[in-house]
Each structure stands twice: as C-alpha cells, then as structure tokens.
Amino acid sequence: MRTPEAAAIRADAGMILRLGGPLLVNNLSVAGMGMADTVMGGQLGARSLAAIAVGFSYYGPFMIIGIGLTMALSPLVAHAYGRGDAGGVGGYLRQGAWVGLATAALLVAGLCLVRPALVSIGTDAQILDDAVGYVHAMAFGTPALVGFQLLRFVSEGLGRTRPMMVVAVLGLATNVAGNWVFMYGKLGMPALGAVGTGVATAIVSWVMFAAMLFWVARDRAYAPYGLLAGFEPPRPARLREILALGLPIAGSLLAEGGLFSAAGLLIGTLGATQIAAHQIALNYAAFMFMAPLSMHSATTVHTGHALGRGDAPAARRAGLVGIWLCGAMMAVSALGIVAGRFGIAALYTPDSAVRALAASLLLLAAAFQISDGLQVGAMGALRGFRDARVPLLICVLAYWGIGFPLAYWLGVKLGWGPAGVWWGLIAGLTACAVALNLRFRAISARAVRARGL
Numbered sequence: 001m002r003t004p005e006a007a008a009i010r011a012d013a014g015m016i017l018r019l020g021g022p023l024l025v026n027n028l029s030v031a032g033m034g035m036a037d038t039v040m041g042g043q044l045g046a047r048s049l050a051a052i053a054v055g056f057s058y059y060g061p062f063m064i065i066g067i068g069l070t071m072a073l074s075p076l077v078a079h080a081y082g083r084g085d086a087g088g089v090g091g092y093l094r095q096g097a098w099v100g101l102a103t104a105a106l107l108v109a110g111l112c113l114v115r116p117a118l119v120s121i122g123t124d125a126q127i128l129d130d131a132v133g134y135v136h137a138m139a140f141g142t143p144a145l146v147g148f149q150l151l152r153f154v155s156e157g158l159g160r161t162r163p164m165m166v167v168a169v170l171g172l173a174t175n176v177a178g179n180w181v182f183m184y185g186k187l188g189m190p191a192l193g194a195v196g197t198g199v200a201t202a203i204v205s206w207v208m209f210a211a212m213l214f215w216v217a218r219d220r221a222y223a224p225y226g227l228l229a230g231f232e233p234p235r236p237a238r239l240r241e242i243l244a245l246g247l248p249i250a251g252s253l254l255a256e257g258g259l260f261s262a263a264g265l266l267i268g269t270l271g272a273t274q275i276a277a278h279q280i281a282l283n284y285a286a287f288m289f290m291a292p293l294s295m296h297s298a299t300t301v302h303t304g305h306a307l308g309r310g311d312a313p314a315a316r317r318a319g320l321v322g323i324w325l326c327g328a329m330m331a332v333s334a335l336g337i338v339a340g341r342f343g344i345a346a347l348y349t350p351d352s353a354v355r356a357l358a359a360s361l362l363l364l365a366a367a368f369q370i371s372d373g374l375q376v377g378a379m380g381a382l383r384g385f386r387d388a389r390v391p392l393l394i395c396v397l398a399y400w401g402i403g404f405p406l407a408y409w410l411g412v413k414l415g416w417g418p419a420g421v422w423w424g425l426i427a428g429l430t431a432c433a434v435a436l437n438l439r440f441r442a443i444s445a446r447a448v449r450a451r452g453l
Helices: 005-043 046-070 074-081 088-110 114-120 123-156 163-186 193-218 221-223 234-269 272-308 311-347 354-367 369-384 389-413 420-451
Strands: none
Touching: 005 046, 005 163, 005 193, 005 272, 005 311, 046 074, 046 088, 046 114, 046 123, 046 193, 046 234, 046 272, 074 123, 074 234, 074 272, 074 369, 088 123, 088 221, 088 234, 114 123, 123 163, 123 193, 123 272, 123 420, 163 193, 234 272, 234 389, 234 420, 272 311, 272 354, 272 369, 272 420, 311 354, 311 369, 311 420, 354 369, 354 420, 369 420, 389 420
C-alpha cells in the first residue's frame, strides 16, 4: 500500500543508503587494512599474529579517543548545514583543529608508555617486544590519523561522503603494499614482521591525511564554507561546544572499544593460540560491522540535517529507519558467519589449532551481530539529535557493569577461556542495544512534542 508515510520511509532509507554507500566502501577499506594485517601476520605464525593482536588491543583505545573527539564535528556540521550556516561549518573545522592538535599530542605520549603497561598485565614475554614495536610505529601515524578524521567528519556532516571512499581505497592499496615490503622484507627493506605492520599503517595514515587535505583544498564544492580560509585563534565558546559533544562520544566509543581491547588483553594471558584465534574472530566480526557503522554515520547526518531545518518528526523517522537498516544488515551477517565459519578461519591461518578455536569463537561472534547492529544504529540516531551524555552512561553501565565482569568471571575465574570472555561481550552488547533504543524513542518523541506536533 502506497501512503505518504510509506513514501517518506522509502525516501529516508534511500537517502541513508546513498550517504552510507561511499562510507561503506570507506569503512570496508579501513577494515580491510585490519584484515590484511591479520591475514598477512597469520602467515608468519601464531606468535606474530598474537603480537599484532596485543599491540592493537593497547593502541585501540587511543585511536578511539582520537576518532571520538573529532566525530563531534559530523552532527555539529550537519546541523549548521541544515540551517544554512556556511560560516559555521568552516568555524567548526578550524576550532576542531585545535582540539585535534591537543588530542594528538596526548595520544602519542600515552602510546609511548606501552611497554610498562603490557609488562604490568603479564603479557607473554615471547610476544612483548614485537607488540611494543608495533605500538611505537603506530604512534608515528597518530597525528595524521587525527587530521584525517577532522576533515572526514566535516565532509561527512555536509553530506559529501565520496571523498572518504576514494581516499580509503587508496589507503587500503597502500597498506597491503606496505605490509608486503615491511613485514616480509621486500625491495631491500629488513623483514620487520609484526612491527612492519605498524610501520605500514603509520605511512598509510599520512597518505590518507594528505589525500583528503588535497581533495578539500581543490574541490570547489567546499569553497562556500571556507574550510581552509586561514588561521583562527581558539574560540572558547565553540571549543566548549565541540568538547561538550566530543568527550561523551569518545567516552561511549571508548567504553565499547575498551571492552574489546580488555577482552583481548585478558585472552593475551592465556597463550598465543588463544589470542590468535580471538583476533581472527574479532577481526572478521569487525569487518562485517563496517556495514552498519556506515549506516550509523549516514543516520547521524540525515537526522542532523532534518533537525537543522527544524523538522523533528522527519528526524525521528530518519533515526528509526536507520536503526532498522543497521539491524537488518547484521542479521544477514550473522547467517553468513554461521554458514562460513570454518572457511573464514582457514582464510586467516594454516595453524589447525588456531583454526578450530577461531571457528568456535565465530559462532559466538554471530550471536551478537543483531545486538551490535541495533546499538550502533541507535547511537547514530542519538548523535544526530546531539544526545551524547546519557548514551555515554548507558554504554559504561552495559559494557563495564555487565559485559566486562561477566567476561572476567566466565573466562578467567570459571576457566571457560576465550568462549567465556565472548559470552561476556554478548551480554554487554545486548544490554546496551536495548537501553539505547529505548533512549532514542524517548528523546525523539520528546522533540516532536516540543514542536507541538
């Protein structure tokens, strides 16, 4: 039956898919870099793969903080664009640059402390040096990562998502080539193994930042916003606006990403086979997560544009459509993982023990796919409403009040190993998905009532 409401829903779904399509390619390319690191590292043996896994478990929270703080620019710019404030768009980028500069300095300092941190948690001595070298190499690329994200989220907020797609594909090609050169010692370079993965990724960060900066500088579509108009001193009011949204977003991302990093570090104390299998299952699940993550970002932008125009009912509808799309995508992903788990594990490693354990963990990864999709969809819709503080509280309680205690108790105390840790992850994600969706329905309904509709 064709009704105005059904037509509006189809239009929202179409717009989210159009915005999210290039972001999907971007996200899959970024995830492809992680998959390439894992697959190519797996060819060197369980020890190298475990070093990459532990090193990334330490690096991941720092990366999340950098992305989270800059992610605030996407809904802020989307609102400015929706209300026709071209000058405000450029102002957000220039003030965001100050936030990014301070963030990058703090992140690099934290990454340099990796060795004492890994030693303190009892990381296996056989993989310690490679894990530390990997993180030190990644630190070199961190300032470029932050710079790229600043440009990316401003462009995303404007609804211009194609540049990120092109730049990410370039990054993926550069990453694979860099891994081949630095991991395996090609073209006269020394074979650095796991450390070479970090070197290649750092180079990729600088390549992507330079490419995105060139695109923004040369594309006339960005000219009305004066993004690179020149130096602007810090503006306290705008900095507070960015941080008021960016800090809770970073906190929410850190609560989830930190949970997965902590799970990796817990499993890292159980041996190389266990951590290698965990890394395979987690890496593949993260790869599939890129589909709803792209729709999450598109939902934020589409919802933000509607709110910038003052259309709260359209914003609520856009958010609900985005959540449904994210959940549907992950339902398909779960079926694919169940059917192909043995082949997926075999793709990563020739080690039979690692393959068998990874296949069993992939079944658990399939179990949380739908919850993961629903929570990221709701988070995207809430960010479009510039609602971040209560979602932060929800994430902290779900992941660290439920997920991590269960992961530790089942995996370590009861001796269930990696499977117990993954059951804790499932519980945390499910609790978060339910609470975030209830929050979106409440806050969007309140916004509609505030308009007197």
